[in-house]
Each structure stands twice: as C-alpha cells, then as structure tokens.
Amino acid sequence: MNRESLLIATLVELADNLVDDYDVIDVLTVLTHRCVDAVDVDAAGVMLASPTGELQFVASSSESMTILELFQIQTNEGPCVDCFHDGLAITNHALSESDGRWPLFTPRALALGFRAVHSLPMRLRGRTIGALNLFRTHQGTLSEDDVIVAQGLADVATIAILQHRSTLDASALNFQLNNALNSRVIIEQAKGMICQSTSCDMDEAFNRLRAHARNHNEGLTTLATRVVATSMAPNDLDIWVMTIPE
Amino acid sequence: MTLSECCRVLVDKDQAPLDPCRRPKINHQSVRRRRGSRRSEQWRNWLCEYRLRLHEREVNVNVHRLLDIYAIMERLERESAEGFALCAVAAEFTALDGAGIALMSESKALTSLCTSNVAAGALMDLELTLGEGPMVDASRGDAFEDTDLRETTSSEWTLYRSEAVALGARAIFAYPVRLGAIRFGALSLFRTSPGPLNAQQSSDAYLMASVIGRAILAEQADGSLVGLAGELNGESMLDFWVHQAAGMLAVQGSMSVKDALVFLRARAIGVGSQLSVLADRVVTGATRFDSTTREWIDETAVGHYKR
Numbered sequence: 422m423n424r425e426s427l428l429i430a431t432l433v434e435l436a437d438n439l440v441d442d443y444d445v446i447d448v449l450t451v452l453t454h455r456c457v458d459a460v461d462v463d464a465a466g467v468m469l470a471s472p473t474g475e476l477q478f479v480a481s482s483s484e485s486m487t488i489l490e491l492f493q494i495q496t497n498e499g500p501c502v503d504c505f506h507d508g509l510a511i512t513n514h515a516l517s518e519s520d521g522r523w524p525l526f527t528p529r530a531l532a533l534g535f536r537a538v539h540s541l542p543m544r545l546r547g548r549t550i551g552a553l554n555l556f557r558t559h560q561g562t563l564s565e566d567d568v569i570v571a572q573g574l575a576d577v578a579t580i581a582i583l584q585h586r587s588t589l590d591a592s593a594l595n596f597q598l599n600n601a602l603n604s605r606v607i608i609e610q611a612k613g614m615i616c617q618s619t620s621c622d623m624d625e626a627f628n629r630l631r632a633h634a635r636n637h638n639e640g641l642t643t644l645a646t647r648v649v650a651t652s653m654a655p656n657d658l659d660i661w662v663m664t665i666p667e
Numbered sequence: 668m669t670l671s672e673c674c675r676v677l678v679d680k681d682q683a684p685l686d687p688c689r690r691p692k693i694n695h696q697s698v699r700r701r702r703g704s705r706r707s708e709q710w711r712n713w714l715c716e717y718r719l720r721l722h723e724r725e726v727n728v729n730v731h732r733l734l735d736i737y738a739i740m741e742r743l744e745r746e747s748a749e750g751f752a753l754c755a756v757a758a759e760f761t762a763l764d765g766a767g768i769a770l771m772s773e774s775k776a777l778t779s780l781c782t783s784n785v786a787a788g789a790l791m792d793l794e795l796t797l798g799e800g801p802m803v804d805a806s807r808g809d810a811f812e813d814t815d816l817r818e819t820t821s822s823e824w825t826l827y828r829s830e831a832v833a834l835g836a837r838a839i840f841a842y843p844v845r846l847g848a849i850r851f852g853a854l855s856l857f858r859t860s861p862g863p864l865n866a867q868q869s870s871d872a873y874l875m876a877s878v879i880g881r882a883i884l885a886e887q888a889d890g891s892l893v894g895l896a897g898e899l900n901g902e903s904m905l906d907f908w909v910h911q912a913a914g915m916l917a918v919q920g921s922m923s924v925k926d927a928l929v930f931l932r933a934r935a936i937g938v939g940s941q942l943s944v945l946a947d948r949v950v951t952g953a954t955r956f957d958s959t960t961r962e963w964i965d966e967t968a969v970g971h972y973k974r
Contacts, residue, residue: 472874473733478907486950489907496906591866595873596810606847609907610924613914613950623911623950649848649914649924 424459428570431455435577444640445601446608447631448581449480452574457482460571461563462539462555466492467578468501469543469551471602472595476501476551479605484627487533491526492554499526501552504540508549510572511540513562536560539568541575543582545589550598553578604642611645618655628661732871736760736878753882757875758783761868763856764836767791768844768879770852771806773923777852780883789834790857793827800827801841806853810842810873815861837861842876844883847910849925851883888932912946919956930956934963 422430434455438448449467456465466481466488478492495501500511500523515537516527530538539555553575557563563571582597583589608630615626630648634641636659647653739759743751757766765787769777777795782788794800801811801824813819816828816837831839836857844851854876864872909931916927931949935942948954953967 472870472877474731486908493907590863592812592864592869595869599873600809603845603847605907606910609910610847610849610914610917613911613916614918614924615914616911617915617918646848649917655918 424566427459431459431574432577435581439581442640443581443584444604444634444642445581445584445597446480446604447634447641449578449601450482450631452578452581453480453482456553456555456571456574459574460555460567461557462571463535463558464488464556466554467543467551468492468495468505468554469582469598469602470505470549472599476505477602477605479551479601484624486623489623491529491533491535491556494526494529495554497525499523500538500540501554504542504552505549508542508544510542510568511538512568514538515560530556534558537563539563539571541568541572543575543579545579545583545594548594550579550582550594604645607642607649608645611648614648615655615658619658625661628663629658632661633659732874733878736875752781752783753879754781754783754787757854757856757879758787760875761856761864761871763840763868764858765790765856767802767855768852769795769802769806769855770883771850775807777803777806780852786835787855787857790831790836790839790855793830793834794855797824797827797830799824800831801839802853802855805841805843805855806850808843810840812838812840812863814838814863817861831857835859838863840864840872842872844876844880846880846884846928847924849928851880851925854879884929884932887929888936906943906946908950909943909946912949915949916956920958920961 435448435452438451453465453467456462464482467479468476469479471477475496477496478489481488481492492501500514504511516530516535518528518531520527535556535558537557537560539557541553541555542549543551543553553571555563555571582601583594584597608627611630612623612626615621615629616623619626619629621629630645631641633639634644637644644653648655648658736756739756740751743755754766754768757768758764765783767782767787767790768780769791770780771777779788779791779795782791791802794802801813805811813821813828816832816839819828836859838858838861840856842854842856844853854872856872863869909928913924913928913931916922916931917924920927920930922930931945932942934940935945938945945954948965954963954965956962957964
C-alpha cells in the first residue's frame, strides 16, 4: 500500500473502532500499531497524566517487558515528560551516549537499539493530557509529512480518550483519564494472573487477553476485570495465534 | 545543593530544619517504635525529601498538589494527639464542606472508615442505612457527581437525595477508591451550595482518592498509617510490574489480587525492600510464594539486584 492509502485505511479502521462502548486501551493499542505502519518508526506508545501529575504508560505497539520499561522510566524523565510539561513536540531527537539530557532513559533506549526518539503532545483545549512516544532504530530525520501524520494520530488518541463526550468540562475529562489509567492497571493485574496460570510471558498474556476480547466482542478491560475476579479462568482464554503482517 | 542545605531552604520557616533529612528505613520494628510525636517528625522528614526531589526536578512539577496533601497531613498530625484522619485531609484539601470515606468488605458491604464532621457523619449514616447513594455506586462503579441534589432530573435514589438535602448537602461528589480491579471503597465529598467542582478541585478529588487507596493498602499491609510514608514516598504504584506481581502472587497463593497486593506490600516492609524491587523479583521468578508451605521462597539470592 502506498502512504496515502495506508493512511486512509488507518483512519477508517480507527473510526470504525470508535463506536459505542469501545475499550480505550484496545483502541489506543490499535493506534500505536498503526503509528508503526504509517509513520517511519519502529515502536510507539501512549502515556497519560495520572492524578499525581506523573505520566503513566497505557498502550504500546509492543507489550514486551523491555519496551514497557522504556515507558516506565518516563514516569520520571524522558522525552514524554519534557513534551508533556512544555506541551511541545520533540521530533528527531538523536539518542547518543554523550547526551546527558535523560541520564536514565537514553542508555536504556540505546541498549534496545533505538537511535532516535519523538514525542508528540496530546492536547485538549489548552491542556496537555499525555504524549505519544515514537522510537526509531535508525538515525535520520522524520519527514515533515511524517510529523504531521504522527501529530494527527496523537490527536486521534486524544479523541479516543474522550469517549463521545462532546461537552467536556474538567470533571468529565478527569473521569475519562482516570478510567483509562485504571483500565491499564486492571490489565496488568490480569496479565500477572494469566502469566502464572498458563506459564506464558507477559507479552503473550496480553495478546491472549486481547485476542479473546476481540473474538468474543467483549471489552478488553471488562474481560481483564473478569479474569481478576476469577469469573474467567486464564486457561479458558482463546489461544493467541500471531498473525503475519500484510 | 546537598540534602541538608535543601532542607534549610525548603522546609517551612516555622519548622526546625531537620538534618540529616533522610528517608526513614521502614521495617516492622522501626514502624512500631515510630509512634506518637515521632510520627510528625517522620512526616516532616519525607516531606523534606520530596521537596528535594521536586527541587531537582526528579519528580513531576505537578506533584506540588501531592506535596500539599502531605503538608496538611503533617500539620494535622502535629496538632492532634490521635493523629490525622484521612477524611479531614480530604475535606481541607478539596476545599469542600465535608468528606467521608467508606471501606468495602469482601462481601461488598460498606462500613464507615471516617467522616470529617457531624454533617458528613449524618450523610454517611444515611447512605449506609438506605444502602443507596453516590458513594455506594462509586464503590462498585465509577466516579459520580451530583452538582445539585435539589434540581436533579435523575430518578435514582430519590429518598437519599431528599434526606441529604435535609441534612444540608446540595452537591455531592463520590469517587471510587481503587487500584485496578481492586476495590477498597469510596470517598464522598459534599458542599452545602450547588454547582460543579472547579478544574482544580476535580483533579484534587481524584488525587485524594488515589492517596486514600494507597493509605488503606499501607495500613492493611503493616497495620499502621505510618507505613503510608514509605508508600507514598517514591514507591510508585505506577510501576506496572507491581500489579503484574500481585496477579502472579494471587495465583501462586490462591488468594484475591487485593490480598496479594497487601501481602506483597507487607513482605516488602518485612524484608526492608522496595515494593517495586520485590515485585520485579516476583515477575522474573526470582521470588515466589509456595502455597503448600505458605512461605516465600527466594530462588536467587537477594542482593543488589535491580532491574
């Protein structure tokens, strides 16, 4: 697919996902996967501001522990934190060992093979609610078009958080943010139970949870809640079959 | 700037600066000893440390509001021999007319933990007696706000609403106290005049609910609110592997995820480890809980290992 058709397909897919009662974490996970497809990057993740004002990871194109850790570090420092504070995009920041800007984040990102990082603010009426984080394994710059597409996807992510609320006051926004953040915690609790019960890794635990939710048309968070409440046995979750990308 | 210099600069003028301003080492014995007047000293200690971290931009700028909660706790702790009540902190912090906190039992029944004043107490009694109301709903579901109890169009809890108005409340705001799927109870706030919360009050209410959740966890894990110091000070509940570890431990020990998290927290205190470090060991299989012997087993030595 060329760039234009890929973008149209992505937007149609996201619009299709943003129907009644969608699961925010599931939609944001789709979005991060599409970032990797549509923008010249290798990993993407969404971080949202918690009530304490710290950033919390909510969705990523990869659920591997090492990638998740890269987001975890950014509770305290990193491109997302800076982007979130200033409300300004960070694009084409080349990572290097001599760069002292993020002493915890940079070495870890380099160790994972990433060479450049980008962070785009998720803004809503003057308030920054989080950031979209993009990683690249090769150096070189994102094109202007890439940046526009990435910011567009960050805006879609913001819309996804709002969940159909057109008149959004501060209370309603806090409500949605908190539910999204809490959903991620429920999913982590469920992942731990699945991992222990079925002897799989955390990555597979998430994929099984997500595959089962999709197969049975159930919200990811609703299903995760049932796993934690032991009304859904981890062993009864559908087996996840990795699909080969087109 | 050194830690002690920072304390001199950052600690409130009316308080004697503490030097050295170290984070207290938490273990069962020291927690038990650190009672009475020494508690406020401890609060001041980590208030100081948090301010240092804030000063050095180690923590997010927005945690200013978290610091404000600590400051209220520290002052209330100093002013009263019995220590502070979380509901009093909640009411003062959100600048509302009263607050109540209810705890949820395993059977989902609510009991009152505390109420900040007579009216809040009466509202709590009303809701627990009727078994309906915003706090009951929030404890099982999502946050609930009714900005004018008198003018509401909702047909829910009509009895509760009219009685609540008679008790002096006009607007009521209830928040679940939860950590993922774990439900601890709910925080209820009320005001004697109608109208929505402003943006600051709204985020403050969510922040307070999250602090209360961590306070309850700390109390259940080591039987005292003193543990809250360690709980809030740098032991982030945002570390995703803490929740993964709780899920794993729940299966290992055939217990609920809530009990598993409390258990994990208590173990961390018991061995003097950070919660996130212990959780990391559980997730990587270095530490596990044996359900037959009911004992913790370290598969690898506990050293300086940190992810």
